[in-house]
Amino acid sequence: MGASSRVAVIGASGQLGSDLVRVLAQRYEVVGFTHAGLEVSDPTSVEAALGGQPWFAIVNTAAFHKVELCEAEPERSFQVNALGALHTAKAAQKSGARYVYISTDYVFDGAKGAPYLESDPPSPLNVYGASKVAGEHLSRLASERWLVLRIASVFGRAGASGKGGNFIETILQKARAGQPLRVVNDQLMSPSYTLDVARLLLDLLEKDAQGVVHATNAGVCSWFELAQEALQRCGLEAAIEPIPSSSLASPVRRPAFSALESERLSRWGLQMRPWQEALEAYLREKGHLA
Numbered sequence: 001m002g003a004s005s006r007v008a009v010i011g012a013s014g015q016l017g018s019d020l021v022r023v024l025a026q027r028y029e030v031v032g033f034t035h036a037g038l039e040v041s042d043p044t045s046v047e048a049a050l051g052g053q054p055w056f057a058i059v060n061t062a063a064f065h066k067v068e069l070c071e072a073e074p075e076r077s078f079q080v081n082a083l084g085a086l087h088t089a090k091a092a093q094k095s096g097a098r099y100v101y102i103s104t105d106y107v108f109d110g111a112k113g114a115p116y117l118e119s120d121p122p123s124p125l126n127v128y129g130a131s132k133v134a135g136e137h138l139s140r141l142a143s144e145r146w147l148v149l150r151i152a153s154v155f156g157r158a159g160a161s162g163k164g165g166n167f168i169e170t171i172l173q174k175a176r177a178g179q180p181l182r183v184v185n186d187q188l189m190s191p192s193y194t195l196d197v198a199r200l201l202l203d204l205l206e207k208d209a210q211g212v213v214h215a216t217n218a219g220v221c222s223w224f225e226l227a228q229e230a231l232q233r234c235g236l237e238a239a240i241e242p243i244p245s246s247s248l249a250s251p252v253r254r255p256a257f258s259a260l261e262s263e264r265l266s267r268w269g270l271q272m273r274p275w276q277e278a279l280e281a282y283l284r285e286k287g288h289l290a
């Protein structure tokens with residue numbers, strides 16, 4: 001493999017990052033950067049890790065994405081999610097590389113009441129969403145060959161921050177422990193299986209895709225429906241109670257309907273499979289199904 005086939009994955013030990021490292025390695029020479037080796041909010045750290053090297057693409061999955069903490073720490077939120085995008089997109093531009101920024105359905109406010117398309121204007125409801133919109137803009141401003149992938153409600157083998165846990169694992173653990181399950185049924189979204197997102201990015205890089213792309217699995221569900229589907233597929237008969245999000249008393253406003261749909265993938269002959277099929281594949285990958 002030549003120098004121009006090198007791809008940098010930032011956030012390499014994370015839920016999406018770890019799958020990107022293994023999937024992109026099918027076609028590229030992948031160099032993964034963990035948080036210990038690269039701090040996106042620090043331009044000196046970014047330059048030290050990425051500067052002076054030829055890259056085919058730089059993929060930035062790093063984020064400060066705990067929405068409650070983002071509300072409490074807006075400076076850090078913008079430093080990581082917005083300025084982190086600026087610094088890493090500049091590094092990509094300098095080396096003539098494509099730049100990929102991973103974004104979120106939380107750029108939308110949910111008022112549309114139907115799946116959001118790439119052409120819909122963002123209108124975030126919280127600090128996290130606003131910092132990610134800023135990150136999207138700065139990616140576009142700093143790099144000529146930019147790609148923004150919006151994903152949502154992520155599940156993948158490594159778990160959040162590479163620590164094994166995510167929403168589905170929590171539900172299955174609680175069900176097996178006989179603990180009560182109460183899950184919100186009034187927030188609708190499109191879940192994303194990280195392995196599917198990684199495979200999609202492999203194809204998008206191949207096709208030199210640019211611009212904003214919605215990269216969730218197809219379809220819409222509530223968190224309650226996602227939990228119910230996971231329990232059913234695993235043959236667990238735990239009782240699960242649907243609850244309104246108002247009963248959780250979170251200080252953060254969240255979109256009630258943030259499902260995403262792509263009006264762009266078909267132009268490259270690409271599509272994402274339905275979330276139910278992705279969930280089945282995930283449960284198999286994790287060994288939850290025989």
Ligand SMILES: NC(=O)c1ccc[n+]([C@@H]2O[C@H](COP(=O)([O-])OP(=O)(O)OC[C@H]3O[C@@H](n4cnc5c(N)ncnc54)[C@H](OP(=O)(O)O)[C@@H]3O)[C@@H](O)[C@H]2O)c1
Pocket residue numbers: 010011012013014015016017034035036038039040041060061062063064065080084102103104105151152153154155159160161162
């Ligand atoms: N998780 C979701 O449900 C969700 C939904 C929509 C969009 N997204 C977006 O998808 C992307 C990937 O999410 P994920 O679930 O894979 O997250 P994740 O598991 O937390 O992975 C993020 C990785 O980035 C690293 N990181 C965090 N802050 C960093 C910094 N300042 N500099 C360098 N590295 C840093 C983390 O390392 P440490 O853990 O060691 O800090 C972690 O390995 C993010 O951009 C997120 O905004 C996620």
